[in-house]
Amino acid sequence: MDDPPLPAPPAPRASGGPAPVLGPDEAALLRAGRGEVAALEALYARLARPLMTFLHALTHDATLAEDLVQETFVRAWQAAPRWEPRAKASTWFFTIARHAAGHALAKRRPLTLAHPPERAAQAVPPSPELGERLAAAIETLSEPLRAAFVLVRVNGLSLADTAEILEVPEGTLKSRLAAAEARLRATLGDLAGEQEAR
Amino acid sequence: MSAPCTHADLVLHALGRLSPRRREEVLAALARDPALAREARAVVAHLALYDQLPLAPEPPPFATLLPRLGAQQRARRSFTAMRVAAALAAVVLVAIGAMLWYGRDEAQFERRSSWVEPGPGLALTRWGGGGALLATGHEPAELRIRGRTRVVLDRHSTLYLYQEDAVGLVGRAWFEVAPGAFRILVAGHQVDVLGTAFELDASLGLLVRVVEGRVRASFSSGEPMGEAGPGETITSAAAPVETDLPGAFARRPQLTLRVASEARAGEPLEVRLTFEAPRLIPVQLPGPAPVASAAWLAFRRPDGSDVTVGLDLANAGPQTLRPGHAEMLEAGQRREIVFRVPLPPGPPGTWRLSALYRPEGEAALASPTVPLLVR
Numbered sequence: 001m002d003d004p005p006l007p008a009p010p011a012p013r014a015s016g017g018p019a020p021v022l023g024p025d026e027a028a029l030l031r032a033g034r035g036e037v038a039a040l041e042a043l044y045a046r047l048a049r050p051l052m053t054f055l056h057a058l059t060h061d062a063t064l065a066e067d068l069v070q071e072t073f074v075r076a077w078q079a080a081p082r083w084e085p086r087a088k089a090s091t092w093f094f095t096i097a098r099h100a101a102g103h104a105l106a107k108r109r110p111l112t113l114a115h116p117p118e119r120a121a122q123a124v125p126p127s128p129e130l131g132e133r134l135a136a137a138i139e140t141l142s143e144p145l146r147a148a149f150v151l152v153r154v155n156g157l158s159l160a161d162t163a164e165i166l167e168v169p170e171g172t173l174k175s176r177l178a179a180a181e182a183r184l185r186a187t188l189g190d191l192a193g194e195q196e197a198r
Numbered sequence: 199m200s201a202p203c204t205h206a207d208l209v210l211h212a213l214g215r216l217s218p219r220r221r222e223e224v225l226a227a228l229a230r231d232p233a234l235a236r237e238a239r240a241v242v243a244h245l246a247l248y249d250q251l252p253l254a255p256e257p258p259p260f261a262t263l264l265p266r267l268g269a270q271q272r273a274r275r276s277f278t279a280m281r282v283a284a285a286l287a288a289v290v291l292v293a294i295g296a297m298l299w300y301g302r303d304e305a306q307f308e309r310r311s312s313w314v315e316p317g318p319g320l321a322l323t324r325w326g327g328g329g330a331l332l333a334t335g336h337e338p339a340e341l342r343i344r345g346r347t348r349v350v351l352d353r354h355s356t357l358y359l360y361q362e363d364a365v366g367l368v369g370r371a372w373f374e375v376a377p378g379a380f381r382i383l384v385a386g387h388q389v390d391v392l393g394t395a396f397e398l399d400a401s402l403g404l405l406v407r408v409v410e411g412r413v414r415a416s417f418s419s420g421e422p423m424g425e426a427g428p429g430e431t432i433t434s435a436a437a438p439v440e441t442d443l444p445g446a447f448a449r450r451p452q453l454t455l456r457v458a459s460e461a462r463a464g465e466p467l468e469v470r471l472t473f474e475a476p477r478l479i480p481v482q483l484p485g486p487a488p489v490a491s492a493a494w495l496a497f498r499r500p501d502g503s504d505v506t507v508g509l510d511l512a513n514a515g516p517q518t519l520r521p522g523h524a525e526m527l528e529a530g531q532r533r534e535i536v537f538r539v540p541l542p543p544g545p546p547g548t549w550r551l552s553a554l555y556r557p558e559g560e561a562a563l564a565s566p567t568v569p570l571l572v573r
Contacts, residue, residue: 022323022333037267041260048257056254066258074266085325131252138251152213153248159215177213178206185244 025089033080040077047090048073050155051097057150058101060139068104072097087164094157094165098147105143130191137187141180148173149180203227203234205241212242303328310359315342320351330359334369340478346376350478370399372479375411387423387434390414396426397479403434409480451475451483451527455495455553455565461541462573469495469509469537471553471565475527483533484524484557486511492521492556495539498567500547509537509553521558546572 025046031039048069055065055072075096083092138146144166151162152173163170200223207224210216216224228235306328316322316332319339325331332341333356340350344362351357355369364381373382377393384400394411398404406413408426415423415432426432451473461467471493475481486492491508498504511518514535519525527533549572553565 023335037264040267044257044260044263048260049254052257053254062255065254069257070263070266073263077267085323130247130250134247134251152215153245154251159210174206174210178204178209181209181241181245182205185240188244188247191244191247 022085023088026085029076029080029083029089029092030085032077033083040073040080043076043089043093044073047093050090051093054094054147054150054155055097055101057135057138057154058098058143058147059105060135064104068097068100071100071104075100088161091161091164094151094161095167098165102143133188133191137184140187141183145176145180145183148176149184152177200226203231205237208234208238208241209245211238212245313344313362314359315345317341325358332357332359338478346378347380348374367398367400370397372397383418386418388416388418390416395480404432405434406432408432409482450560450563451481451533453553453555453563453565455551455568457551457568457570459569460571460573463541463543463546465541466538467541467570469539469553471509471535471537471555473527473533473555473563475529475531478529480526480528480531482524483519483527484560485519485521487556487558488521489556494554496552496554497542497544498550499544500549501545503544505542505544507539507542509539511535524558541572544572548572 025043028039028042032043051069051072052065055068056062059065059068072093076093079096083089138149141149147166148162151157151165152159157165159170159173163173166173168176203224207216207220211221211224228238307324307330310328310330311322314322314330314332317340319337320332320334320341322330322332332351334351334353336353338350338352338355340348341357342348343359343365349357349365350372352370352372355367355371357371358366358368360366360383363379364383366383368384372395373380373391374395375391375393380391382389382391382398384398384404387400387404389398389404389406391413392411394408394413396406396408396411396413398406404415404423406415406426408428408430410428412425412427413432414425417423423434424432454472454474456470456472457467473483493509493511495507495509496504497507514537517533517535519535525533549570550567551570552567554562555564556562
């Protein structure tokens with residue numbers, strides 16, 4: 001008998017959601033792991049924009065976000081040969097992006113300390129365009145709340161995928177979403193009412 | 199008693215991320231409490247604002263990434279001659295080892311491939327060297343192992359082939375195991391079977407529902423969890439929630455109602471009730487509950503009034519269902535019972551009809567509504 005000891009199957013996701021599916025992204029990532037640049041390019045075409053949205057909202061710095069998108073794909077290219085189809089490829093990319101952004105923001109932190117976290121209401125310009133006011137309000141959130149809010153509300157990811165990317169239980173994610181909504185609403189005042197009145 | 203509705207519930211409701219059950223509870227709470235409903239509207243209006251967020255800048259073109267990928271490759275090439283020679287020697291040795299290893303992996307994969315006959319929509323995929331797995335997408339699919347064990351893999355599920363008589367499962371599957379030992383490993387548990395038919399849900403913890411034979415489950419540590427026979431289940435503490443969603447794993451027959459498209463008031467109406475098993479697995483159809491009306495037909499007239507008419511199962515011919523007699527419907531099998539019922543009085547126009555059957559010891563089966571033009 002040359003059979004190895006039986007390996008345990010992969011653990012189901014903490015959220016209890018469906019097991020991962022080998023979709024086109026996962027197939028492309030497997031090919032990228034074998035060194036196919038074209039497969040990485042296909043993944044880039046699919047995922048660079050959502051990653052850019054996430055990273056831009058997280059850093060509020062277009063140049064840094066561009067660099068982090070590239071950094072994400074470079075890291076993925078390096079790690080792809082070791083990737084196994086136990087999770088969705090997109091979730092894996094978002095996790096890499098979050099870690100890359102975390103490192104970049106940690107290096108930049110002395111600069112951001114100039115803006116205390118309590119700047120909420122004052123940080124929103126008095127009457128800028130609506131989109132800018134919303135973006136500025138998101139920027140006032142702490143990093144964990146901002147990441148949770150952006151992934152679910154802006155990127156439209158599921159709770160299960162977001163919890164996996166942020167490496168937190170779903171219950172924690174739900175609390176973060178509720179806290180983010182409450183803080184954003186406090187920051188923006190009755191902007192929703194004003195918009196409806198127009 | 200449902201948990202009170204929190205701010206987090208309102209936010210998840212506005213984001214469309216509540217589970218169906220929790221959504222129902224939150225909607226009920228909103229209907230009861232006007233202040234909560236106002237707060238919910240404020241949350242929805244606030245979250246809707248974020249559709250106005252400006253788009254993020256375009257990501258840089260892929261071509262700008264290539265130098266960074268290439269730089270890594272160039273860095274790898276910047277060895278000294280000695281290092282290159284040493285590396286080459288190492289590569290040759292590794293290549294020989296890899297060829298031997300790969301050959302072994304290849305042989306293992308080929309061997310595993312020979313055990314399994316994947317049905318339509320399934321393909322064997324290599325996993326972790328010589329491993330082999332089968333994964334479903336949005337549709338369930340079936341496969342056979344050694345031509346003896348039939349497995350219906352639910353959608354979004356993965357089956358890992360370890361040995362001829364040992365598989366791993368993530369997700370949900372229906373097993374019909376031929377006599378002989380067979381083992382299923384799921385995260386944290388194992389299930390041993392001896393010739394049986396059962397459903398196994400390993401999407402969270404473990405849930406085994408046995409239809410035939412006996413199944414024994416234990417934790418990975420070897421500590422026993424329990425045994426189950428026909429009609430029994432084994433569950434772990436964190437078992438999946440029981441669901442009755444339509445699809446291959448709706449473990450009950452589907453009831454449909456067919457009538458003519460038109461009818462005249464006062465004339466008898468021919469009604470056909472059809473019980474149908476899911477496409478891939480057999481189900482049990484219990485006999486009628488011992489009550490006066492175990493099957494009835496509901497009419498909604500054009501003026502919105504309702505009337506029900508009992509269906510006489512006892513005199514519905516040889517195809518009828520008898521109390522105390524459950525039947526097995528094979529996968530995809532249908533069972534039709536025909537009745538003739540008087541059409542109740544009412545105004546002409548489009549009526550809506552639905553049927554209901556109350557099986558013994560189970561929740562009622564209801565048919566979708568069908569239209570009937572009454573002249």
